[in-house]
Amino acid sequence: MSEEAPTQAQSAQSFWAPHTGVAVAERQTSAWTAVRPDLDWDWDWEAELEATRQFVPGGAYVSTQDVMDVLGPDAQDILNSVNMELDQLLELMNAKTTVLPIIRDDAGPLTEGLAQCWEELEEGLEDANLVPEPQRKAVVKTEQDTRSPWKRRFIKAAVMATLVSLAGGGATALAMDKAVTVDVDGHEMTVHTYSGTVGDVLAKQGLSAGAHDSLMPSASSSIADGGKIVLQRGRTMTVSVDGVAKTQWVKSLTVADALREMGVKTDNAKLSVDPSKQIPLSGMSMDVRTAKTVTISDGGNAPKQLTTYAVTIQELLKSLNITLGADDNVAPAADTKLASGAQITVSRNGVTVVQENQDIQPTTQIVNDPTLDEGVTQVMDPGVVGKQTVTYRVTMHNGKQADKQQIGVQVITPMKPKIVKNGTKPLPGDEIWDRIAKCESSNNWHANTGNGYYGGLQFDIPTWTSNGGGQYAPRADLATREQQIAIANRVRAARGLQPWQCAQILGLT
Template sequence: MTGSGKQSGHSGFSGDTDWFTPVGGAPTATATLDEPVWRSQFPDYYADELSFSHEDVLEALGPQAEELMAQANVDVDELIRLVNAETTVMPALILPDDLSVDRSMGEEDTEEQRAGVITALRSWKRTFLKSAVAAVLVTLIGGGAAAIAMNKSVEVEVDGQTHDVHTYAGTVGEVLQAEGISVNVHDSLSPSPNAQIGDGGKIVLERGRLLHLTVDGEQRDSWVRADTVGEALAQVHAPLDGSWVSHAAGDEVPLQGLAVEVKTLKTVTVFDGGNMPKQIKTTAVTVGEFMGLQHMTLGKDDSVKGGMGLKLKNGAEVHISRTGVTVVNRTEKVQQPVQKKEDPNMDAGQEKVLDPGAPGERIATYRITVKNGKEVAKVEIGSKITKKPKPKIVKVGTKQPDIGDGAVWDRIAQCESGGNWHINTGNGFYGGLQFDQSTWESNGGTAYAPRADLASREQQIAIAEKVAAGRGFSPWPVCGARA
């Protein structure tokens, strides 16, 4: 099958064309096409016809089709004949089970059945035809030359790790499939799986990893394309300035995902009992965790506003109520008792200290409750006298003042107050003779008692006689006239 005059044509297949029978057509010159130009001419890849077409052969050979055929000195038609001549056993064409039993492409088939058959057919061509064509070219050109001509060197990078692949595959997906590399929905692949790959091409695959991120107790899941914890947190914009992170930045994020916890830096103000407020920086999430980090404890009667489970935010306040109960002994003075001695020769209302006496001492036991530094309760639970007090002795006069005609004042008192010498109705007038406070004080009544109703009959009459000596009975205009 030699001869430089062989050229390829571009006509279609008839219904009588078998798998390997070439169809006639106008010859074309051999040339090497750039891949974009070549792809624009054959955009649909393998044809969906039940026969090999010119386009199928050119698809199998790739962008170097014309160059390879020129080296072998064959055209498309002759290449198809050679494939037919060297192939005695073809691989089975596997159709999906849900297609019709007769596997035919009759008019009665549904569009879905047709699509299934076409998909299976193209897959069959892709698997069989490329190897068959390669075998023929190896025979014509020579093993080394053909292999070099059809072989591509492709760089494959997976998560930053690169390796070179020598392949006959035409697309990115075929290269990865041959390498046993699968692509999942959350992965990033460049170029796309259906993109053609040429010699010197590069495939970059970044695998998606599920990051279970918890920030200050709030969890969210995010897919990231990162190998390390630091890269993953940067991709989700996690708050890291001063934060506590459960993993080091260089730790690996495995393909099956990773749970990472972040606790942000916060400034909280602590009000601890009666102490001055204090600002503390912390990465704690709750009050309980904060107190543990600060080595702060609570007594059985202490409490925290909001509870230990209260979540902290930047600028939060922690209020700790400290309630302490203690038992203390205190030395106290014991007030001396007063002993009164009556003196009939001393005017009533007058007193004279005969002996001041002296206070005693005792030890008193108290149960004291302190809250936030302030004493809120004190209960005496016992006492003991350690020094007895010495009584204070006071002489008290009992002599009543001399009065004139007491009968007149009795009649006035009967008229003013019904004869009740100790009456206090709250109307501003006091005693049997109804003194107002200013009259009682200005005439010396406080020498007997603070108010008139607290003085004796005789003392009230004595003050009334002082008033009458200067003003007559005018302070008692009605009752004085009747007396």
């Protein structure tokens, strides 16, 4: 019974097995042995090729010119026939995990051409310049301008093998091609790649993980078909909370999530940016203002409690449209930062200049008259009230007058003094008053017995003050004998001696 040829899927799963970045053949006689039965298939030729890459002058990796040299002028037509771009072919051939396909014996003319390439490949491996240490026997030539004919044969064989596989003639078609999901900041996309590591896949998409980014798996991790790569890119977030700025790298995409990541509390706070807004990759700056309950007193007005998002007292006053005059002040100072429970007091200290129209009361001019009895006065001219304008500087504190100072006077109409005649004619002797005093108070001119009458002549307060005694003392007992006699003479001139009972007893009336 003849052996059935392996399917493409079976070849991909079992014929090649990865080993240190190179596919190692599980030796089967149904494929390559049919093409080259004369070769020793127990020889690990792929490992040899991988090792040989390290010793080929200029490297054994395939360049654009290498492929163009092999395919010739029909290169683009050949690539179009297998639906592949040149850069894809280069990536596939240069990847360290590239699996060269098995060429089945029914692959047609391409297989025959490839068999011939393998003869050249076998001959090239006998080149002492390509044999790895320590088996190398000849001196290795490493001149930079030397281009090994083996490298061209290797490239020709690899290109032909790859094209046969892409055309459907190989048992394994593009085992390197993987569908990988790349998640960048929550946005997923599926890419097809020949790259073997996470870092290579990202690089093909123009991406890389920076120092503040999060990448899973790591850049050096290998990636398989159906794998997923998650890249969260960091963003700088500067948040000023009541004037205190904090800058931090965040992985969050929205403002709300970033504030939570930074540990910024936003309960009852006012944000300068919508919490749902996306943070650009270049970063963002924003303000957070917390709510504060404060009490403010403005001038003489009653204290008022309110809630504010202002940072300083100055901002609070501005938000309330409260302005300070040149002489006003606020406590604490306007640049003080606010906190809940703060007490703010605005003092209104205005200084104004005012003018008042006032009367000028007549002064009294005394003219002594020796023809009048002592103690007797007569008004000769009542005088005339004058007019004047008086200027004051007035200081106000919280709506109340705190100080008033006169700074100028302008007389409009002068006043005319009052003229009074004062009698200076001696009375018939002061001995009359000594006799009355002896009867009234036993000649005690400072008598104050508590009976409502005072002094030597026992004046009551109304009689004393109404006759001018206040100019000497508030009560008669506090005045001198002479002063008391002077007031008694005034009373005598107006009423005689009738007010004194002792005068009647003494028979002086």
